[in-house]
Amino acid sequence: MSDLHLTMAINHYDHVQDLASGRVKPEGIDLTVINHGPEEIFHRFLFGFEWQISEISMGMSTSRLSMGNAPFVLIPIFPSRVFRHSSIYMMNNGPVKTPDDLKGKRIGIPEWGQTAGIYTRGWMVHTAGVGLNEVKWFQSGINEPGRQEASTLNLPEDVSLTVITDRSLTQMLFDKDLDCVFSARPPKEFLEGDPRIIQMYPDFRSAEEEYFKETGIFPIMHTVAVRKDVFEKNPWVAQNLMTAFEDAKALSYARMSGYTVSHYPVPWLYHDGLRENQKLFKGDFWPYGIEPNKTTLTAFLEFAWEQGTIHKKLSIEDLFPEEVRHHYKL
Structure with missing residues (x-):
């Protein structure tokens, strides 16, 4: 059986680039990746749903989910995080x-x-x-x-x-x-x-x-959405995407950790970018999934409710379908 062809729009990130290049391939998916800036991606996805998988802002996505009948589901992949x-x-x-x-x-x-x-x-x-x-x-x-x-x-x-x-x-x-x-x-x-x-x-x-x-809050700016029509027909897509995102991130970490060859034009990146962050965050400083992000997700939903960007109180379970609330580990 041939792979399912899907298109994903996402900003250019080092920790995602191996998905775009094809070095990492989601199992069962023939993935085309389009790189645009976040504002263009959000607008074209929310107003036209031009692709099946999309980077999307936490603010916009949770607002739509809180109103009911959102035409997408979210997976707990967080390509952009920035303290503000x-x-x-x-x-x-x-x-x-x-x-x-x-x-x-x-x-x-x-x-x-x-x-x-x-x-x-x-x-x-x-x-x-x-x-x-x-x-x-x-x-x-x-x-x-x-x-x-x-x-x-x-x-x-x-x-x-x-x-x-x-x-x-x-x-x-x-x-x-x-x-x-x-x-x-x-x-x-x-x-x-x-x-x-x-x-x-x-x-x-x-x-x-x-x-x-x-x-304990490390602000999550963006997550990843899968069009609901794709997810309902192929629920396995969500977990397979999560595994591929994890594999691409691991390759990015490997590039960052190498100090024999300069993968980035930044002196001491291994020390400043990797070792110091591992100390501060006590391990993985860019975790995907729900469990290691509960503190940030809980705070964000509290802020959003207080500020009126969502229309009803949401729990973390309301954000992500059952199929992606747990991820296997070896």
């Missing part, structure tokens, strides 16, 4: 200097349902101690006006969110109509070295390591 203390921007001479200063201020966001923002607001509420209703929120594009919300929201009644269509968030910072911005993508001017815009945490790695030590 680095995503807090403000004016060098502005009123915000520390997390305590956020109370009563005006904060800009690209989208309320953006996964990065969900985690940053979760940090603001649960770590900085500033309530969602103690801030006035404004939504627009970080560099261009007119960005639209991709998710259907269920905002708390006491949260003030204003949509801005004529200016970008960065321009609003310059115009002193915002005090701070939470954005996964940095303002263009910041990347160009404009001294007027700074990060709340210039040494964000230290702050993020401390956050992980205190909470």
Whole structure:
């Protein structure tokens, strides 16, 4: 019997590239891999379902699942994870200097349902101690006006969110109509070295390591979705994909761990990228599956419910079908 031909869209990641090249082949699947940026992948999958397997944001996917009848299922593969203390921007001479200063201020966001923002607001509420209703929120594009919300929201009644269509968030910072911005993508001017815009945490790695030590949360940005029509006809696809993702990640780790040959143009990557992270995370620092990610997944679902990006409370079991809640081990 011939293999099942499926197409997957995913960003270019080293820990996935061996799936794209064919070096790793999912059992029973003839896989075509398309590389696009995350925003394009999410839009084309959610609005057109152009491929059978897709990288997808945690914010968008959980919103759809909470509304019922989502045309996809998720598997606990997490290609993108990023701590987000680095995503807090403000004016060098502005009123915000520390997390305590956020109370009563005006904060800009690209989208309320953006996964990065969900985690940053979760940090603001649960770590900085500033309530969602103690801030006035404004939504627009970080560099261009007119960005639209991709998710259907269920905002708390006491949260003030204003949509801005004529200016970008960065321009609003310059115009002193915002005090701070939470954005996964940095303002263009910041990347160009404009001294007027700074990060709340210039040494964000230290702050993020401390956050992980205190909470156990390593923010999951993206997961992987399989179209429901494919999964219902071929439920075995999910586990076979998980095994292939694990195999591709292992090859990436092997490249990283080699110090005889430079696989990446980064000095001391073996020490800084592998050994130090193994110490911090006490083993696998990029785990797939449910069990090693329970702390992060539980926190994310709590943040999402509090912030109204999901429409009912979800448990981890609600995210993933029974077929992928356990994975065999040798």
